[in-house]
Amino acid sequence: xxxxxxxxxxxxxxxxxxxxxxDMTDEQLLARQRKTLPRNKVVDYLLGARPPGIITxxxxxxxxxxxxxxxxxxPMHATEPxxxxxxxxxxxxxxxxxxxxxxxxxxxAQEVGAVVVSVDYRLAPAHRFPAAVEDxxxxxxxVAARAADLGxxxxxxxxxxxxxxxxxxxxMCLLARDRSGPEIAFQGLIYPxxxxxxxxxxxxxxxxxxxxxxxEATKMKDxxxxxxxxxxxxxxxxxxxxxxxxxALIQVAEHDPIRDDGLRYGEAxxxxxxxxxxxxYVGMPHGFLAFPNLCRSxxxxxxxxxxxxxxxxxxxxxxx
Numbered sequence: 536x537x538x539x540x541x542x543x544x545x546x547x548x549x550x551x552x553x554x555x556x557x558d559m560t561d562e563q564l565l566a567r568q569r570k571t572l573p574r575n576k577v578v579d580y581l582l583g584a585r586p587p588g589i590i591t592x593x594x595x596x597x598x599x600x601x602x603x604x605x606x607x608x609x610p611m612h613a614t615e616p617x618x619x620x621x622x623x624x625x626x627x628x629x630x631x632x633x634x635x636x637x638x639x640x641x642x643x644a645q646e647v648g649a650v651v652v653s654v655d656y657r658l659a660p661a662h663r664f665p666a667a668v669e670d671x672x673x674x675x676x677x678v679a680a681r682a683a684d685l686g687x688x689x690x691x692x693x694x695x696x697x698x699x700x701x702x703x704x705x706x707m708c709l710l711a712r713d714r715s716g717p718e719i720a721f722q723g724l725i726y727p728x729x730x731x732x733x734x735x736x737x738x739x740x741x742x743x744x745x746x747x748x749x750x751e752a753t754k755m756k757d758x759x760x761x762x763x764x765x766x767x768x769x770x771x772x773x774x775x776x777x778x779x780x781x782x783a784l785i786q787v788a789e790h791d792p793i794r795d796d797g798l799r800y801g802e803a804x805x806x807x808x809x810x811x812x813x814x815x816y817v818g819m820p821h822g823f824l825a826f827p828n829l830c831r832s833x834x835x836x837x838x839x840x841x842x843x844x845x846x847x848x849x850x851x852x853x854x855x
Contacts, residue, residue: 555748555750555751556751556754556755556758557748557751557753557754559754561660561758564629564630564660564758565660567630568629568658571632571634582634582635582637582638582825582826583637583638583642583825583826583828584637584638585637585641586638586642586645588610588611588612588645589608589609589610589611589641589644589645590608590609590610590611591606591607591608591641592606592609593605593606593607593633594606594607596652596654596673596674596677596678596681597673597674597677598656598657598669598670598674599670599672599673600666603654603655603657603674604633604654604655605652605653605655605674606633606636606640606652606653606655607650607651607652608640608641608643608644608651608653609644609650609685609686610644610645613686616682616686616687616688617648617649617650617686617688618647618648618650618688618691618692618693618844618848619649619651619652619678619679619685619687619691619692620640620643620647620649620651620652620692620693620695620844621652621654621675621678621692621694621704622636622639622640622643622651622653622694622695622696622700623653623654623656623671623694623695623696623700623701623704624636624653624654624696624697624700625696625697625698625699625700625701625725625822625825626658626698626699626700627699627747627751627752627755627759628658628659628664628667628758628759629658629659629660629758629759631658631699631700633655635825636651638827639824639825639837640653642837643695643837643840643844646838646841647841647848648845649844649848650685650686650687652678652685654670654671654674654678656670656671656674656703659758659759660758660761663758663759663760663761663763664761664763664767664769664770665769665770667699667703667759668703668706668710668769671703671706672706672707672710672714675694675707675717676716676717679692679716679717691720691848691850692717692719692720693719693720693721693722693723693844693847694707694719694721694722694723695722695723695724695725695840695844696723696724696727697725697727697822697824697825698728698793699728699755699759700725700727701724701726701727701728701797702729702731702770704723705724705772705800706768706769706772707719708780708781709768709769709775709780710769720781720782720847720848721781721782721783721784721843721844722781722782722783723783723784723786723840723843724783724784724785724786724797724800725824725840726787726788726794726797726821726822726824727793727796727797727800728752728756728793728796729771729772729796729797729799729800730771730774730796730799730800731756731759731760731765731766731770731771732765732771732774733752733756735792735793735794735796735799736795737793737794737795738752738792738793738795741791741794744790744791744820744821745820746791746820746822747791747820747821747822748792752792752793773796773800773803777803777804777806777809778807778808778809780804780807782809782811782847783801783804783810783811783812784811784813784814784839785797785798785800785801785804785811785813785814786813786814786816786824786836786839787813787814787815788816788819788821788822788823789815789816789817789818790818790819790820790821791819791821794815797813798813798815801813812843814836814839816832816835817832819832824836824837
């Protein structure tokens with residue numbers, strides 16, 4: 536077991552200064568969702584800035600019950616249809632926004648040579664399960680249909696997401712399989728929450744970890760589901776049948792209460808014959824990829840993700 540380095544401990548202290556969601560009412564959670572961080576040098580240092588050479592455009596896509604926001608990242612000088620990466624942000628189903636992905640989505644667009652589309656789905660408690668699921672799927676179908684307009688190739692699509700977004704990315708693969716598309720070539724799941732029945736041993740082992748505790752993860756789950764069945768496969772993709780799903784990269788953090796959600800999901804995919812690579816980042820807490828200048832493994836994890844996307848989304852060679 537690796538110790539957390541000083542910068543990770545500092546991150547734990549910083550996140551610990553914010554009010555815990557365990558003590559918040561629904562009204563307070565809704566008020567928190569309306570607050571956004573100002574973009575300045577301090578925030579850009581903590582969360583990473585958009586890289587140069589990337590064109591960023593805010594648009595809308597179809598949601599389950601109306602239009603929802605998307606942010607499109609595209610390399611500035613690209614001239615041919617590029618692979619499409621559909622990103623779903625984290626935030627425990629009760630928080631998060633498009634700004635959270637600026638560093639990672641921009642870097643993936645730059646390093647993979649891809650169009651990255653990040654989706655701003657509806658959040659609990661105002662919109663409980665399955666609103667986020669259906670928003671993300673409607674947007675995925677819409678974006679895939681409009682891929683050519685975005686300069687992307689509809690035959691080379693990957694999905695990715697972190698934490699709650701990892702849950703939703705995994706669910707997108709289930710729905711794409713079961714609802715006849717769009718075809719997904721690869722899934723990148725970053726410390727995903729795959730079992731909302733809370734059956735992972737790490738929830739006890741890492742109950743008081745920095746960034747997110749087991750009590751907070753439980754509160755987020757309860758807020759998202761609102762009393763609905765946590766074993767529903769669209770809430771807990773670990774409970775689904777996994778045959779026929781796309782290859783996956785699953786990245787988990789050693790000091791994370793939901794670490795075993797990702798590890799167990801990798802085992803389930805492997806047992807179903809799905810190619811999967813699982814990487815545990817030692818010494819890291821939940822959410823480490825969102826803090827590239829504080830967590831030493833964030834650039835390495837993003838590099839691994841870019842390499843997997845590049846391999847999975849390579850353009851097929853023309854045949855004579």
